Amino acid sequence: KNQVEQSPQSLIILEGKNCTLQCNYTVSPFSNLRWYKQDTGRGPVSLTIMTFSENTKSNGRYTATLDADTKQSSLHITASQLSDSASYICVVKPSGYNKLIFGAGTRLAVHP
Amino acid sequence: EPEVTQTPSHQVTQMGQEVILRCVPISNHLYFYWYRQILGQKVEFLVSFYNNEISEKSEIFDDQFSVERPDGSNFTLKIRSTKLEDSAMYFCASSLRGGGDSNQPQHFGDGTRLSIL
Numbered sequence: 001k002n003q004v005e006q007s008p009q010s011l012i013i014l015e016g017k018n019c020t021l022q023c024n025y026t027v028s029p030f031s032n033l034r035w036y037k038q039d040t041g042r043g044p045v046s047l048t049i050m051t052f053s054e055n056t057k058s059n060g061r062y063t064a065t066l067d068a069d070t071k072q073s074s075l076h077i078t079a080s081q082l083s084d085s086a087s088y089i090c091v092v093k094p095s096g097y098n099k100l101i102f103g104a105g106t107r108l109a110v111h112p
Numbered sequence: 113e114p115e116v117t118q119t120p121s122h123q124v125t126q127m128g129q130e131v132i133l134r135c136v137p138i139s140n141h142l143y144f145y146w147y148r149q150i151l152g153q154k155v156e157f158l159v160s161f162y163n164n165e166i167s168e169k170s171e172i173f174d175d176q177f178s179v180e181r182p183d184g185s186n187f188t189l190k191i192r193s194t195k196l197e198d199s200a201m202y203f204c205a206s207s208l209r210g211g212g213d214s215n216q217p218q219h220f221g222d223g224t225r226l227s228i229l
Binding site: 031032034041042043047048049051087093097098099100102103104105 | 118128143153154155156157160162167169170195203205210211214215217218219220221222223
């Protein structure tokens, strides 16, 4: 069954610290993997999109990595800010489909 | 930056009633989507729409659901006879291009919270 699993479920860090969020997927065949940020009460916002041939992609302080062989991805946040408090969702697009398959997200809280 | 807008932000409806959720996708986008998120659960795909027809739908999208692009700017989701389990946040999204291996981002609205009483 096509699934996307994320860890940890939730994370608390202090402002200015770095953190890494993990994603494992079983979706196959696979077209691309996306990371979205979802603030409370808002819709998801795209951070990065990586095809199977890309190993890493950055968007400001966000860096995503992808290992298509082990079906793992990570999102690294550098020098966290209070505004980074949100859910970060790993999303996979299966090859040949329009739909996106969402993980449950990691809820990140950045404290001062 | 262009946005996907959804109305209303919150809809309360009696069970068995019809409800229409409205979306205005980004103006030059060609692919449109509806997703839902039941409280505490993952976002789930419902349907995609391209060239005035459904291009893909999930098993959730049964005969009680329909979508329409009534004019050049709006995209609607209709639930014919609502059930308690239809209570969820419904997100509309749009993308410039789509199709099987597209790596175009899907841009999401802020959702309509549907509460069925």
